[in-house]
Amino acid sequence: MSRKPIIAGNWKMNLLRGQAKDLFEGIKSFVKDYSAKELPTIVIAPVFTSISAVEAVKCDCGCGGTKISIAGQNCHWENSGAYTGEVSVEMLKDAGCDYVIIGHSERRQYFSETDEMINKKAKAILAGGLIPIICCGETLEQRESGVTDQHIASQIRAALSGISSEDVAKSVIAYEPIWAIGTGKTCDSDEANRVIAMIRNVVKDVAGAEAADSIRILYGGSVKPNTIAEQMSKSDIDGALVGGASLKADSFNEIIANTMKVVVSK
Ligand code: PGA
Numbered sequence: 357m358s359r360k361p362i363i364a365g366n367w368k369m370n371l372l373r374g375q376a377k378d379l380f381e382g383i384k385s386f387v388k389d390y391s392a393k394e395l396p397t398i399v400i401a402p403v404f405t406s407i408s409a410v411e412a413v414k415c416d417c418g419c420g421g422t423k424i425s426i427a428g429q430n431c432h433w434e435n436s437g438a439y440t441g442e443v444s445v446e447m448l449k450d451a452g453c454d455y456v457i458i459g460h461s462e463r464r465q466y467f468s469e470t471d472e473m474i475n476k477k478a479k480a481i482l483a484g485g486l487i488p489i490i491c492c493g494e495t496l497e498q499r500e501s502g503v504t505d506q507h508i509a510s511q512i513r514a515a516l517s518g519i520s521s522e523d524v525a526k527s528v529i530a531y532e533p534i535w536a537i538g539t540g541k542t543c544d545s546d547e548a549n550r551v552i553a554m555i556r557n558v559v560k561d562v563a564g565a566e567a568a569d570s571i572r573i574l575y576g577g578s579v580k581p582n583t584i585a586e587q588m589s590k591s592d593i594d595g596a597l598v599g600g601a602s603l604k605a606d607s608f609n610e611i612i613a614n615t616m617k618v619v620v621s622k
Contacts, residue, residue: 359572359622361396361588362528362595363612364427364489365602366457366576369403376406380413382605383424386612392422396595396615399455399489400602401427404443411452427455427489430463433476445484456481457597459491459515461534471514478515482523489528489597490515491576492555496535504533505554512558524563525570529555530597536577538599545583548575549590556592581610588618 371379380400387395402410407426414424428451432442448456458481459474474490481488492511494504508531516524531552536543543551552573560568575587576597587593595615601607 359570359594361615362399362572362574363396363608363615364399364401364455364457364528364530364574364595364597365608366401366429366460366597366599367403367406367602368429368462368599370603371402371406373406373409376402377409377413379603379605380410380424383608383612384413386605386609387423390423390616394616395423396612398424398612399427400424401429401455401457404428404451407448407451407453414452425454426452427457428453429457429460431456431458431477431481433473433480435480445480445486449484449486453486455487455489455528457489457491457530459511461491461493461532461537465534471511474515475517475519478527479519482519482527487526487528489530489574491530491532491597493532493534493537493577499533499535504551508551508555509558512555513562516559516562519563521563521567524559525567528572528574529559530574530576531555532576532597534577538578540578542578542580542583543575545575545587545590545593548587549592552590552592579611581607581614584611584614585618588615591622594622 428448435444458477463469478488492508494507533543556568572594574595574597575593579596579598580601
């Protein structure tokens, strides 16, 4: 089994359409020199209003859109209806998305998203033919009181509840310790790897060995060009969900380049 690395840029609530297009062009001009096979899977999550701006320039390099995929930063689990302010999986697919980030700690914290809602979203995303990037992570308080593993395991069990092994295998999980997000405090890479291996064990328990071996589990939280090589060298870290450092083409491209330098078969 080989797991292709993923480098995903979470632009959060940043960049107007023109800025999003410029940044996307900056990433494209770096990736054009490499084949899709050489590159990690690259995923960009702009705000909803900028998806069409980046989608419009996604495929004009002749790669057929295979080098950079687009993700929504959230979705609703229903296809359509009276849910003011929400966007459905079908709509994201229609806009050109292949992935959807769900359960980000900022959504759990500021928008009261529960494990149950995240599970419904994961099911809707998979049913709609897209791939969920399911985020999990502990607060500093939880880490200090020694409940990290227990908390993450319960988030993962809830998120994957009722999903077939086949669908779990194609999903993506991002382990993002909340205290490391946007703080410049990266989690020690051995510790991140330990938690990610623990998550893989939970996946094995709920969906079997094959799914656990196939699912890609990313680390997120202050990933920078100078941290990624060490993170990628670890046995269970399959890539990164990058916030701050994805907002500049130079730093995001360097993260991609440094990922390609680490040749580890996982
Ligand atoms: P950060 O954000 O890289 O700015 O820490 C990561 C994330 O929230 O996905």
